[in-house]
Amino acid sequence: MKKPEIPADEELRLKALKEYSILDTLPEKEYEEITYLASQICKVPISLITLIDEKRQWFKSNRGLTVTETPRDVAFCAHAINDKQNIFIVPDSRNDARFHDNPLVTDDPYVIFYVGIPLVNPDGFALGTLCVIDKEPHVLDQYQINALKALANQVMNVFELRKKTIALDIYIKEIEEQNKGLEKFARLAAHDMKSPLANIVMLIDLFKSDYANVVNAEGNDLLDSISGAALSLNQLIDGILKYSRNAKILSENKEFINFYELIKAASKLVDTSGDVRFELDFDRNISIYTNRVALEQIFINLLSNGIKYNDKPIAEVTVKVCSDKEFVRINVIDNGLGIKTQDQERVFQLFETSVNQARRGEKGNGIGLATVKSLVEGLGGHISVRSQVGVGSDFEFTIKK
Template identity: 55%
Template sequence: MKTPEIPLNEFSRLKALKEYSILDTLPEKEYDDITQLASQICGTPISSISLIDEKRQWFKSKVGLDVDQTGRDVSFCGHAIMEPDQIFTVKDSRLDERFQDNPLVVGDPQVVFYTGVPLVSPDGFALGTLCVIDDKPKELNRDQMMALKALSNQVVSLFELRKSKIQLERLTKDLENRNKELEKFARVAAHDIKSPLNNISGLTDILLHQYGEELDEEAKSMMLMLDDSSQTLRELVDGILEHSKSDHIVKENRQVFSLNKLIDQCVKLLDNRQEYRFIKDFDDTLIAVNKVALQQILLNLMGNAIKYNDKSEVEIRICFKEDPTFYCFKVQDNGLGIEEKYQKAIFDIFETVAQKDRFGKKGSGIGLSTVKKLVEGLGGSIQVKSIIGEGTTFEFSIAKQDFL
C-alpha cells in the first residue's frame, strides 16, 4: 500500500477548507441529493462527498457507507487531490500496487473500483472529492464522467454559498455591533454637547434680562446671535440623534389606529396657535402600520411645509389612499417650491437647498434623509414634485403586511 503524498500547498489548502466551516456538520439534503444522483448515474452502490483534513477523510454525504470518516493515510481521495485538474480513476484496486493491500480494499467496504473528481475551490485548492465506488472492476463512459464532473461543480457551488452566508452573517453581526456603538456614542455626544449649549443659552438669557439696559445695541445683537447659534447647534445635534435612531423606530411593533387622529396630533404639535390651514383630503380610516415611524415622517414633511413657505396664508393638504399592497400618502404645500436640479439631493444627509426658512433659520439637512430612511425601512418609497413659487408635493408609500 502507498500512503497518499501531502500537497505542496497543504497549509493554504487546509486554510481554504476551514474557511467553509463545513467539517463535522450535520447531513444536508442538498448534498445527499448529489451523492444519490452520482450513484444512480454511475451505477455504483457507493458514493460520497469526501473532504480531506490533516489526518482524515470525512464524509459530508455518503451512499452505501456506514462510517463517517476514515484515516487519510488509507484514503483513495488523498491520492485524488494531488492532481486537482484530473479525474482520478482506479479500475481494479486489486491489481494496483498502491492499493492492493489497503484495508479499505481487503476489508469493508471492499473498494475495487474508484473514480473521484477533485472538489476544487475557486482559488485552485483541492478540498476533497465527489467519488463513486464499486466492489467489482468497472469503467465509466464519457457521459458518466461528464455528469460526475458537473455534479462536483455543484458541490463546490454549495460550499461557496455556505461561505458567503457565513460571511454575510458575520458582517451583519459586525454592523449591528458597530451601530450599537455608534448609537451609544451619539447619545453620549448629544448629552455632552447639549449641556454646555444649554448653559450658553441660559447665561445669554440672564445677561440680556439683568444687564440688557447696560449693553449697547451691538452687544445685544451679538448676544442674540450667540443664543441663536446655540439653538441651531442644539437642533443639529437632535437631528443627528434622531437619524441614528431611525432604524430602531422602524423595528418597533405596528399597531392599528385612526389616521385622522394621528394627523390631528401632528397638527397640534406643529400649530398650537392655529396659524396655518391644514386640509385632510381623505375619509377617516383605521390603518395598521408602525405609528411612531409614520408620525415621525408626517411631522417632518408637514413641518417643512410650514418652514419653507413664503405665503401669507400657509396651506397644507394631506392626502391618503390605499391599494392591496401599499398605504399611499401625499403632503402638499403652497410654499417656495424646489428647483428640479435639487429634488434628488434633498434626501441626502446634510444637504440643504434654501438658505433660510420662514423663521430665518437654516436647515440641518438631516430631516428628509431620516424620512427617506424610515419610508424605505417600512418597505416603501418617496418622491417629490415641485413648481417654483407654487409649492411642493411629497408622495410616499408604506408596504402593507398582515397585522399580527
C-alpha cells in the same frame, strides 16, 4: 497499499478548507440532493462529498454509507486531490497496486469501483471530492462524467455561498456593534454639548434682562445672534440624535396601523401655530403591518416641512394614500416654497438643505429628510419628490407590506 502523498500546498490548502467552517457540520439538504443525483446518474449505490483535513476524510454527505469519516491514509479521495486538473478513476481496485490490499477494499464497504472529481476552490486548493463508488467493477460514459463534473461545480458553488454568508454575518455583527458604539457616543456627546448650550442661552437672557439699558442696539443684536446660533446648534444636536436612532427604531416591534388614525395623531405633534390646513384624502380603512415609531417619524418630518418651509398665508398639506398587493403608496403634498429641480435629489442627503430660512425665520439643518429617506428605505420602500418653486412639493414614498 500505497499511502496518499501530501500535497505540496498542504498548509495553505488546510487553511483554505477551515475558512469554509464546514467540517463536522450537520447534514444539509443541498448536499444530500447532489449526492442523490450523482448516485442516480452514475447508477451506483454510493456517492460522497468528502473533505480531507490533517488526518481524516470526512463526509459532508454520504449516500450509501453509515460512517461519517475514514482515516486519511486509506482514503481514495486523498489520492484524488493530488491531481486537481483531472478525474481520478479506479475501474477495479482489486487489480490496482495502490489499493488491492486497502482495508476499504478488502472489507466493508468493499470499494471496487471509484471515480472522484476534485473540489477545487477559486484559489486553486483541492478541498476534497465529489465521488461515486460501486462494490463491483463499473464504467461511466461521457455523459455521466460530464454530469458528475457539473455536480462537483455545484458543490463548490454552495461552499462559496456558505463562505460569503459567514463573512456577511460577521460583517453585520461588526456593523451592529459599531452602531451601538456610535449611538452611545452620540448620546454622551449630545448630553455634554446641550448642557453648556442651555447655559449660554440662559446667561444671555439674564444679561439682557439686567443690562439691556446699558448695551446699545448693536450689542443687543449680537447677543440675539449668539442666542439664535446656540438654539440652532441645539436643534442640530437633536437631529443628529434622531438620525443615529434609525437602526434601533427599525428593529422595534411591528403592528397593524391604520393610516388615518396615525396621521391624525402625528398632525397633533406638529407645530401648527399660524394658519394651517390639513387634508386627508384617502380611504380611512387603509392599514399596514409595519413599525409604528418609524412611520410616525416619517409623517412628523414631512408634515412639519410642509408647514415650516411655506410662504403662503395659509399653509396647506394634503396626504393621499393608496394600496396595492406589495406596497402602500403615500403622497404628502404642500403649497410651500418648492424645491429647485437641481436640488430635488440633494435634499435627501445628510446636512443638505434647499432653502436658507424657514417660515418663522428658523434655519433647517439638513437632517430631517435624510432621516425620512433612511426610515423609508429601512421599511422596504423608496422616496422621491416632485416640486415647483413657488407652487409646492409632492413627497411620494412607498412602504412594503
